[in-house]
Amino acid sequence: MPIDPQPGIMSIAAYVPGASKLSGTNSVTKLSSNENPAGPSAQAIAAFRAASDTLGVYPSSDHAELRAAIGRVEGLEPERIICGAGSDEVIAMLCNAYAGPGTEVIHTEHGFAMYEISARAAGATPIEVPERERTADVDAILAAITDATRLIFIANPNNPTGTMILGEDLARLAAGVPETCLLVIDGAYAEYVPGYDGGAGLVTADGNVVMTRTFSKIHGLGSLRVGWGYGPVHVIDALNRIRGPFNVSAAGLAAAEAAILDTEYTRACRDANARWRDWLAGALDSIGIPSDPSYGNFILARFTSAAMVEVADAHLKQNGFLVRKVGGYKLPEALRITIGDEIACRRVASLLGEVMKRSST
Numbered sequence: 001m002p003i004d005p006q007p008g009i010m011s012i013a014a015y016v017p018g019a020s021k022l023s024g025t026n027s028v029t030k031l032s033s034n035e036n037p038a039g040p041s042a043q044a045i046a047a048f049r050a051a052s053d054t055l056g057v058y059p060s061s062d063h064a065e066l067r068a069a070i071g072r073v074e075g076l077e078p079e080r081i082i083c084g085a086g087s088d089e090v091i092a093m094l095c096n097a098y099a100g101p102g103t104e105v106i107h108t109e110h111g112f113a114m115y116e117i118s119a120r121a122a123g124a125t126p127i128e129v130p131e132r133e134r135t136a137d138v139d140a141i142l143a144a145i146t147d148a149t150r151l152i153f154i155a156n157p158n159n160p161t162g163t164m165i166l167g168e169d170l171a172r173l174a175a176g177v178p179e180t181c182l183l184v185i186d187g188a189y190a191e192y193v194p195g196y197d198g199g200a201g202l203v204t205a206d207g208n209v210v211m212t213r214t215f216s217k218i219h220g221l222g223s224l225r226v227g228w229g230y231g232p233v234h235v236i237d238a239l240n241r242i243r244g245p246f247n248v249s250a251a252g253l254a255a256a257e258a259a260i261l262d263t264e265y266t267r268a269c270r271d272a273n274a275r276w277r278d279w280l281a282g283a284l285d286s287i288g289i290p291s292d293p294s295y296g297n298f299i300l301a302r303f304t305s306a307a308m309v310e311v312a313d314a315h316l317k318q319n320g321f322l323v324r325k326v327g328g329y330k331l332p333e334a335l336r337i338t339i340g341d342e343i344a345c346r347r348v349a350s351l352l353g354e355v356m357k358r359s360s361t
Contacts, residue, residue, distance in 0.1 A: 007101075008120045013113075016328065022317055031338040031348070032324040033222070034159065034189075034298050038272070038341075040220035040255065041265035047258035048224070051251040059250035066248075067228075069257045076200060076230055082239050083248050087188055087214040087227030091153070092118045093239045094184060094210065094229075098150045099124035106144055106152040108136045110161050110329050112186060115153040124150070134292055134300070134331075135163040142176045152177060155186040156199065160326045160336040162294030164193070174202045174209050182235065184210045189296035191218040192270055200230055207232050215252075217297060218269050219259040224252040273297045277339045283349040287356045298338045301352070306332040312355045319351055 022028050040048075063083040071078035084090040095118040099105050105119035109131040116126040129144045131137055136154050145152070154173070157164040165173070170185070177183045187198030190213060199211045210231035216222040226248055229239070248256075259266075281291050281299050291299040303309050309325060313335060316323055321344075324336040337348060 006123060008123055012117050012120045013328075014117075022320065022322060027320050028322060029320055029340060029344050029347075030322050031340050031344065032322045032336075034217060034296065034336075034338045035222055036218055036220035036269055036297070037339070037344065038220065038269055041259055041262040043262045043265070044219070044221065044255045044259040047254040048251050051254040054250055057250070058246050059248060059253055061245045063248060063253060066226075066253050066257045066260075069260050070228060073260050073263060074197070074200065074230075077205075080203075080205065080233060080236050081228055081230050082236050082243065083226065083228045083253075084243070085227070085247050085252075086216060086225040087186065087212040087229070088114050088118075089225075089247065090212045090227055090229040090239070091115065091184070091186070092121065093242055094151060094182065094235075095119055095122040095124065096242055097235075097238045098182060102148065103150040104146060104148040106141060106149060108141070108154060108158070110134055110158065110331060111136075111153060112155045112159050112188075113328065119151070131161075134161040136165050138165060138169050138173045138176075141173060145178065145181065147180070149178075149181045151181060152183045153186060154184070155188065157189040157193065157295035159188065159296065160298070160324065160329050160331065160334075161292060161300050162296045162298060163292050164295045170199065171202065174199075177208060179208055182208050182210055184212060186212050188212070188214045188217055191266060192273055192297055193295050194270070203230055203232065205233050210235055215256045215259060218266055218273075219256070220269075221252070221255055221259060224249065224255055226252040226256040272341075273339050276342060276345045280337070280339060280345045280349060283345075284352060287349075287353050289352060289356065298336050300326070300331070300334050300336050302334045304333070308355075308359065309333055309335055311359070312352055315355050316348070316351055319347075321348060321351065323348075 067078040067081040099122045101123040103124045105124045106127045107115035119126040185199030190198030202209045212229045215226040
């Protein structure tokens with residue numbers, strides 16, 4: 001008999017990324033993975049190219065330069081920052097460090113799939129908490145906490161719904177979490193929300209709140225896999241003990257440092273996203289496709305049925321547009337559509353208008 005994996009591994013439904021290819025189509029507009037349509041800044045590209053001169057040398061293990069740059073831009077203490085191969089790795093490290101057999105990890109009904117996957121991989125039991133109108137429910141989360149709870153994951157803004165909890169509600173959640181578990185605020189889309197710190201203000205040096213962030217979204221560095229976390233001293237110390245010594249490439253570190261420092265480019269990307277996100281949401285709503293107010297770089301377009309989703313998705317594909325079906329997130333009657341450039345947004349609205357017109361005849 002072959003060796004068996006750890007209990008719980010085979011119960012994991014593998015993560016399925018957004019599609020990136022269409023057979024029989026020469027031109028594809030990918031709106032399925034929440035990528036920045038403008039790509040990374042010119043400064044980040046230049047830093048990446050310069051890093052090619054040192055491909056034979058191991059990257060920095062302490063990530064000091066990138067942590068310092070993040071700290072300077074975000075107003076955070078660099079020694080309380082940890083870098084990972086995407087925020088996915090930071091999430092996995094948190095599960096490996098604090099969860100395990102006999103413990104529970106809370107996530108919300110429509111939350112990011114990697115929370116459940118990382119919990120199961122660590123041997124913990126994932127606990128799904130219902131949302132209210134596709135938005136995290138603070139009271140439901142607090143009610144789900146037991147003596148076995150070790151981690152609570154909340155994406156804010158959430159993927160794939162685009163919704164978020166604000167100000168007092170987020171603070172109330174943090175205040176209600178007992179000292180025996182960690183609240184992890186996933187801020188992958190935080191930069192798209194003006195004035196929002198991603199939850200950093202709730203992270204104290206000796207507390208139990210952790211924030212995670214990524215360079216894959218607004219900074220346009222998805223292929224380099226760079227993310228980071230900010231937490232209490234004791235948490236960062238624990239994570240550094242299990243972190244691989246060279247877990248982020250030199251090219252990734254260099255490009256990410258240049259990207260975080262290019263605040264003018266980040267601001268321009270945020271403004272462009274807000275403009276076309278609001279336009280697309282309004283255009284779709286006017287033809288009978290509603291969506292909740294989104295705080296990310298995507299909208300969750302809701303249709304009248306799962307069958308209509310299939311029709312809409314097929315029509316978009318026939319015309320070279322890839323979006324994301326989210327039935328796996330228990331949203332079979334919706335499509336998640338990344339905000340592209342003006343041309344892409346106008347074309348998506350036009351194509352979905354054709355779908356709605358046909359369905360009404």
